[in-house]
Amino acid sequence: MESNASRFVATTQIFGYRLGRSGKSMHDKTQRQAVILDAVSKGGSLEVAALAATLGVTGETIRRDIKELQAKGLVTKVHGAVTLPNTVLNTSFRDRMKHNSEGKRRIAAAIAERVVDGDSLIIETGTTTTYVAQALTARRGLTIITNSLDVARSLAFRSDNAVYMAGGRLTPDDGAALDQSAADFVRRFRVKYSISSVVGVDLEDGLTANTVAEADFSRLVISRAETPIIAIDSSKFDRKGLVQITEPYQVGLIVTDARLSTEYRRLFDGIEITEC
Template sequence: MVQTLRKPEIINIARREGKVTVDGLVDHFGVTAQTIRRDLTELADSGQLERVHGGAILPSTTANIGYDDRRELHQPSKVDIARECVKHIPNDCSLFLNIGTTTEAVANELSGHSGLLVVTNNLNIAMILSGNPEIDVVVTGGNLRRSDGGLVGSLTQDSISQFRFDFAVIGCSALHPGGDILDFDIREVGVSKTIIQRSDQVFLAADCSKFERKAPARIASLADVDMFFTDGNPPAPCAAFCAENTTRIISVGAA
């Protein structure tokens, strides 16, 4: 495939998968690694991609990937993270699950639990749990974000403030190696801050690709999290930060 046709396809793959790798594009196009690296460099120079180790990502720091695409990103890792996370959630407790495709994976893995009160601002999670008679589900009020079924805004925060949760599982859009938990929607950030304040134990569920992304709004610090469930090994600065702040990293599939 000629370069003029290859470049748009590379962008489409990045939009669909959140990231492209040199090895993956070599296999996809049947060209040399040198050719792909040149393509990625040119796309980065034009501002269409941002180079990262081994590949490239979309450069936007102000807009998230579409919900349907996010659901497909790193799905096996999300399932592994969710299965490990629910091992640390007992029966007969109160739990908050917020907006996100990884927290939706957690909801799917709660089928064996009983005696739970689950509060959520995620309509997808409410539907996932609706068929389980062993779990009581409360949906917060708020402004509906049609793009992903999330409820956000001051009404959502007011609803959450009526509770005290034993556990909360939150997701995020990006992670800074220095320990900041980041998102795109400032309304969702306010909701997440309230969730953290109203929960005795906070679990963050996020795969390591979040370290390769950027988002502008700060939710909190990993120091505010009790357990960080992820895949692989977080960057060294993040691991050191968590160790200093007694945040436990539980990594599935880490070397």
């Protein structure tokens, strides 16, 4: 059976890290915590000792990292190991689809109004983006690139669309491909619109995701579109994920069901905003 330590090494190497006894210690706290959270998200539970050995730092350093992540509600420490909190583990993709569903549908309708027959889009995985895919079923002749099974299923068999599914290992919760093969596939396309969502947005760090893989994939998707669209439902404001996705100026359009404060309008200065 594969050990936690070896599974963690395999996970970190996906992101290009060479850690442990044969590599360099990871002394940057933000980078270290991002890798810890990403590995726990994939592995479910990892031993503190294995994390320390793999990252080349002391157990005390890892315990401080875990304490900070736990204070943010991102992980839970249990019996010498770290795992996702019950609130995260028990909230499935289907349950998240129900959260603020009315606001997400309004966002989806506003984005669909902008899209015309024949447009090309990259649509990322996410609950709000799944609603966007459903709202686009009335359009014809779309070219869709996606890493989401739900998005592909919504649009592949309708209205003369051409739907391309990025391959790779699928995440068990939402059926999304986020690995290098998916990124390499998406990088081959240049589209009119990209549609992404976020875990949180706040005034300090802007648009954020919970894992390195999610942030890296979103950043790539944004770079491949003439007009990158970010769908942000009202529950995401004043929330912070662990990893920044991109600077706001890289975004072409923000679509939200919230009424933005003066501070958030200043954060998104120069970006088109649609409030719905």
